[in-house]
Amino acid sequence: MYDKMLNRTHKTHLRICKDWSVQATVSCILSESFGSSNVSIVAEEDIQNLSKAKAGGVLETVVKTVNECLAEAPRYGLKGPKMALGTTEVLEAINRCNSIGGPAGRFWALDPVDGTLGFVRGDQYAIALALIEDGEVVLGVLGCPNYPMRKEWLNYHHRYHRIISKLTPSTSESWDKGCVIYARRGSGEAWMQPLLHVNKNLVWPNSARPVRVSSIDNPSLATFCEPVEKANSSHSFTAGLAHSVGLRKQPLRVYSMVKYAAIARGDAEIFMKFARAGYKEKIWDHAAGVVIIQEAGGVVTDAGGCPLDFSKGIYLEGLDRGVIASAGANLHDKIIRAVDASWDSSAL
Known part of the structure; x- marks a missing residue:
């Protein structure tokens, strides 16, 4: 029982760190692209709770994770910071996630870990980001790290198919690569691409393909x-x-x-x-x-x-x-x- 309690505590700690880490990372990337004064984010976690968590080492873990993520930014065609961020910069990034939304202006809506139980259990979860202008959603992005490329595998637990995928040749269609799906309002198109590439020399944005809803109406x-x-x-x-x-x-x-x-x-x-x-x-x-x-x-x-x-x-x-x-x-x-x-x- 004690081991189970420790395991549950570890997973909760991991989930909390991931929430703040994702918020800080997304905030930093958006600020790099649009300028920090132009970035306003509605998100689930706030800076007050993270500040209270300093004693437990959560903040240190978040800062480390954010820097590890930002170091990967160039791999995806994004510009990362010139040097590692410190505690103050990470807290400032999270503090930009304090918008309350509303009918006017532009803001982003972010769910850093949508599907907490799915994440904790190694099953389906998503990172969801949307741009809202004057109350209308104009851009949506869903990062789905465990989403299988084969429909039938959605019915089974992710970890089972990670085992199966190790027994089959690695391709861009492998279960364990996940995907990103996104769309812009008025474009008439939605797109999907692998979260990661087996071929590391392939430029990430060049693998997108359109997706379409099913034609079944029966x-x-x-x-x-x-x-x-x-x-x-x-x-x-x-x-x-x-x-x-x-x-x-x-x-x-x-x-x-x-x-x-x-x-x-x-x-x-x-x-x-x-x-x-x-x-x-x-x-x-x-x-x-x-x-x-x-x-x-x-x-x-x-x-x-x-x-x-x-x-x-x-x-x-x-x-x-x-x-x-x-x-x-x-x-x-x-x-x-x-x-x-x-x-x-x-x-x-």
Whole structure:
């Protein structure tokens, strides 16, 4: 039992360090590109909690990790700092992550580790970054370190397929390389590329390929995603909805915004999330995924058919019951009609 407690404590420490490290790294890269005075970020963690954690060595770990990450920046066509950052510079970078969003101006929404349990368990998680201008998402990026290049492998635990991948020849399609998916509002395209290359001489941006939502609009052939944790969404309600619209496949339960990536890439057709009463969705949990699916040809709305509103601060205020993402309008309309027919008996 003591060993389990130590292991759990270590994983929690690792997750906390990763959150702040990612925030600081992203803040530094954006500041290098646009100037620190022009960078405003809405993010999950704040500097006050990190300052309190100094005694536990967390801050030292964060500073070390940030410098290790920034040293890799040139490999991805980015400009890193001329010298290693100190504690003050890292804290300043994290302090730029204190925006509260709103309807006017430009800010970034960042989820440094979306899918905490997935990360801790070595399963699916994502780093999500979105640019929001005057309340509208104009750019979305999802980094999915454990996202398999083969659809069927999403149904299994990541570590199992890391073992399998060691038994097969290494290619750019290998399970353990992950991917980055991104899109810009109005472009009509979403793109994906490997997170890392087997061929280290290949320039990273040159491997991008377009992704598109699935063409399936027959519910009996469609796959739907939902959160793994029951606390985040009602599995019983989504199961009832799935049955009522003719979805026959088992749900694909995946941690994090990888669900959005799965729909954009055509690995699934529907994502449904209906949280318990009182839960408020945060903008960083959806912004990047929404624009990626839309530019890949899909549809994302609340359960009333209205666009998600990213102009009200850190929460999706005014959200009608839940979030629905679909590969096409026909499937989307069927889900919305099913929600309307079933909601009164949902107990949500």
